[in-house]
Amino acid sequence: DSGVTQTPKHLITATGQRVTLRCSPRSGDLSVYWYQQSLDQGLQFLIQYYNGEERAKGNILERFSAQQFPDLHSELNLSSLELGDSALYFCASSGTNYEQYFGPGTRLTVT
Amino acid sequence: KNEVEQSPQNLTAQEGEFITINCSYSVGISALHWLQQHPGGGIVSLFMLSSGKKKHGRLIATINIQEKHSSLHITASHPRDSAVYICAVEGVSQGGSEKLVFGKGTKLTVNP
Numbered sequence: 001d002s003g004v005t006q007t008p009k010h011l012i013t014a015t016g017q018r019v020t021l022r023c024s025p026r027s028g029d030l031s032v033y034w035y036q037q038s039l040d041q042g043l044q045f046l047i048q049y050y051n052g053e054e055r056a057k058g059n060i061l062e063r064f065s066a067q068q069f070p071d072l073h074s075e076l077n078l079s080s081l082e083l084g085d086s087a088l089y090f091c092a093s094s095g096t097n098y099e100q101y102f103g104p105g106t107r108l109t110v111t
Numbered sequence: 112k113n114e115v116e117q118s119p120q121n122l123t124a125q126e127g128e129f130i131t132i133n134c135s136y137s138v139g140i141s142a143l144h145w146l147q148q149h150p151g152g153g154i155v156s157l158f159m160l161s162s163g164k165k166k167h168g169r170l171i172a173t174i175n176i177q178e179k180h181s182s183l184h185i186t187a188s189h190p191r192d193s194a195v196y197i198c199a200v201e202g203v204s205q206g207g208s209e210k211l212v213f214g215k216g217t218k219l220t221v222n223p
Contacts, residue, residue: 002155033210043197043213056210088152098142100211102154
């Protein structure tokens with residue numbers, strides 16, 4: 001158990017819908033990262049937050065957004081969903097040693 | 112060309128064999144990570160290293176910064192080592208971000 005929690009574990013939704021994925025980092029970790037893992041693209045970095053502020057952006061679509069709240073949990077919002085958004089979404093957190101601890105992931109299926 | 116290349120893509124071994132997985136990268140890095148992903152999907156961080164060598168149990172990771180190359184070794188392999196092993200790098204000069212760039216992974220199957 002990495003100490004990082006993600007909810008929900010599985011999500012099935014229809015095209016055009018909007019979903020919210022939630023991540024709680026390890027106690028004390030200030031950084032949260034979001035990654036997408038699809039069959040054709042592999043693992044890709046989406047976005048990083050540090051202590052509530054956006055620190056870096058990767059290959060994140062405009063339809064996707066994220067935020068980190070004062071209690072350090074983070075949410076990834078995916079809107080106008082398309083079939084190609086079906087993937088595993090991982091959250092990771094890190095502290096002062098910069099080692100990243102991954103959550104169990106949310107499997108999103110868009111039908 | 113991907114920034115991070117792993118080889119082999121697939122690897123099948125017999126229990127007890129010594130395993131080596133290789134990772135080459137083309138950018139300057141501040142650190143390199145080895146991750147393990149089990150069939151259920153969960154990802155575990157095995158090593159983070161920026162120089163030299165690290166060892167945890169039967170796993171050894173090495174990195175050569177000048178050659179931009181890292182290896183992950185598994186000694187006395189066991190069927191429970193069957194998983195996908197992923198190499199990921201943190202680039203330098205990223206404005207303080209530790210975002211990772213991933214290789215495509217090496218699928219290891221260890222047969223009893």
